[in-house]
Amino acid sequence: MNRTTTRTNNRHAPARSGHGGRRPAVQREFAVPKTLTPALPAVEAFADLDMPEPLLAALGSEGVTVPFPIQAATLPNALAGRDVLGRGRTGSGKTLAFGLALLARTAGQRAEPRQPLALILVPTRELAQQVTDALTPYARALKLRTATVVGGMPIGRQAGALRGGAEVVVATPGRLKDLIERGDCRLNQVAITVLDEADQMADMGFMPQVTALLDQVRPEGQRMLFSATLDRNVDLLVRRYLTDPVVHSVDPSAGxxxxxxxxxxxxxxxxxxxxxxxxxxxxxxxxxxxxxxxxxxxxxxxxxxxxxxxxxxxxxxxxxxxxxxxxxxxxxxxxxxxxxxxxxxxxxxxxxxxxxxxxxxxxxxxxxxxxxxxxxxxxxxxxxxxxxxxxxxxxxxxxxxxxxxxxxxxxxxxxxxxxxxxxxxxxxxxxxxxxxxxxxxxxxxxxxxxxxxxxxxxxxxxxxxxxx
CATH class of the missing domain: 3.40.50.300 (P-loop containing nucleotide triphosphate hydrolases)
Known part of the structure; x- marks a missing residue:
């Protein structure tokens, strides 16, 4: 099922006015999509965000109090259900920028066997493990189950994790495709989808697999795409799968x-x-x-x-x-x-x-x-x-x-x-x-x-x- 731009924005919380919707320019090779809804203003502290108390407590226990620029700018909008397009140099804090919103919006739900509720797609096994490790303490605080799905590891164990039920799946495209073909995973209940390092997935030739996977998630769901660079291949993903996204490009001086x-x-x-x-x-x-x-x-x-x-x-x-x-x-x-x-x-x-x-x-x-x-x-x-x-x-x-x-x-x-x-x-x-x-x-x-x-x-x- 291809996603069209006729999707309504009734899943988005009302946007506060007064911020003007201004945001830093994205690098010149990328055509910035026209935003229809004004962006919510950035926050100065995680405590200013409407997130579950256990999640805020976990941030405090991990020593995380001040959001990085890409987190401060995108989290209010991501928590409101907006699609997000984030450009930030590696090391700018993208994992928590999408991860906290994904976990907060999934909190309180329970996945059926083989039917995850949230999906994070990444290009490499190492990045999949890093994202999983980074989000695990916060997922645990919310009693959310995670599964990591990558090549080079026993597929049976990963299939077992999906059959047992996992709200959040972190996956590389090839292995996730294999598990879907085996009948061990269905994406029709995925309401939040994140593409991390989207440009690398395009460079590695994963575009056909990525688009095939995105066509299987809920068409009205939330999409977040993060990338260090936003070139023509990523532009295709944005235009096809993101609706009225909030666009944020980290100022290099802050990174x-x-x-x-x-x-x-x-x-x-x-x-x-x-x-x-x-x-x-x-x-x-x-x-x-x-x-x-x-x-x-x-x-x-x-x-x-x-x-x-x-x-x-x-x-x-x-x-x-x-x-x-x-x-x-x-x-x-x-x-x-x-x-x-x-x-x-x-x-x-x-x-x-x-x-x-x-x-x-x-x-x-x-x-x-x-x-x-x-x-x-x-x-x-x-x-x-x-x-x-x-x-x-x-x-x-x-x-x-x-x-x-x-x-x-x-x-x-x-x-x-x-x-x-x-x-x-x-x-x-x-x-x-x-x-x-x-x-x-x-x-x-x-x-x-x-x-x-x-x-x-x-x-x-x-x-x-x-x-x-």
Whole structure:
């Protein structure tokens, strides 16, 4: 069933006047839909919102009191049942912006077996787990059941969760489609649908699956679409499935971009490997991005042999391996995560202050999403891109397209400039064997823990899911 714009707005609460409906401009490649209903004004505190008391209490117990800009602007409208179109850089707080409204509006309802009431679609397994983890304490406070539906994990267990009844489902499109075809899930009772990282779903080729799923949910239901970029593919989704949406684009000055430094380091090809190794040996965690699985595995092996606690993350790893590696990186068992673009979205790690593009990305959106792993939720961080002479021209064009003016420095391994910018230092040269914290036998990509670093958890300070 295709959704048309003839849907009435009687599900929307009356909008208060006096705000003028003004909202920041959305980036220029996107045609902003015409809003018919004035937006409700932003709030200054979660306590100002009409949300269930258990939800407000859970926010307080999680240490979450002041909403981020995208939350302050969109939550009043989302709680009133309005469709929402939110654009915000990664780390701007999108998860709670849609999650709190979805949970509050589902509170008090009970799902029948196989018939969820609310659906959150995300592009990757890692993002699905992060969204689930972020919303679980709030769902629990409202006695709402959640189910996570992703590929790479046993489908039987996920089918069992749906058969047992789950009000909220967080899913990747492919696995949800499989479960529907098996008869383990029906979407005809879904009244609230969220598309998170919609541009990534379009880029990954999920558009046919996404539209097929959206055609199965209740046509009069609420839709919320959040994305870091709003390009032509997302425009198609907005025009087809959102009615009279509230449009909000986070002012970059209020987001992570102001706390992020961008460095382009010119290196000689023969010295690039040595410079990369010294950066990896720094104190503190770092994510290093490369283009291919083979390159990731090769660099990881080299770093381990050099005395650096590194682990690989790419699409060739099984989901249990990927989950274990991320856990070890977050807890400090591993200090260097070597990854392909699979890690560029949906991964949030507290106190990660450096991202390194060992292989420069070829797309401005890839650059922004790789860099978005640091400087999240108001923290500071740096993005460093290693550029050889034959890559300089392309990198200059990419930075211009991304709207970024980086600091450019010529560096060599062992020199002060490299250390000053990245914290680089000579590796120990003593090969390390990494073992799983739950096993005694060696496991590739893990190692015994040194324990957490002393800095307070960002999740504790800002609340889980603040940086989706």
């Amino acid at each position: 992570a971009v102001t706390t992020m430094e961008h460095h382009v380091l010119h290196v000689h090809g023969a010295d690039k490997n040595a410079a990369t190794t010294e950066i990896a040996a720094r104190d503190g965690r770092v994510i290093m991005f490369l283009d291919t699985k083979h390159a990731v595995d090769r660099l990881t092996e080299h770093l381990l042999n050099s005395g650096v606690r590194a682990a690989a993350l790419h699409g060739g790893k099984s989901q249990p391996q990927r989950t274990r590696t991320l856990t070890q990186f977050k807890t400090g068992h591993v200090t260097v995560l070597v990854a392909t673009n699979v890690a560029a979205r949906g991964i949030h790690v507290d106190n990660l202050d450096l991202v390194v593009n060992v292989d420069p990305p070829t797309d401005p959106k890839d650059y922004l999403h790789r860099g978005g792993r640091t400087a999240r939720a108001g923290e500071s961080g740096s993005v460093v891109t290693l550029v050889t002479p034959n890559q300089r021209r392309d990198m200059t064009r990419l930075m211009a397209a991304a709207g970024i003016v980086p600091q450019t420095t010529q560096v060599r391994s062992g020199e002060e400039a490299l250390s000053r910018i990245t914290g680089a230092q000579a590796p120990s040269g003593i090969p390390v064997t990494i073992t799983s914290p739950r096993q005694d036998r060696p496991v590739r990509g893990a190692r015994g823990s040194r324990g957490r670093r002393g800095r307070p958890s960002q999740e504790r300070r800002h609340g889980p899911g603040m940086a989706a």
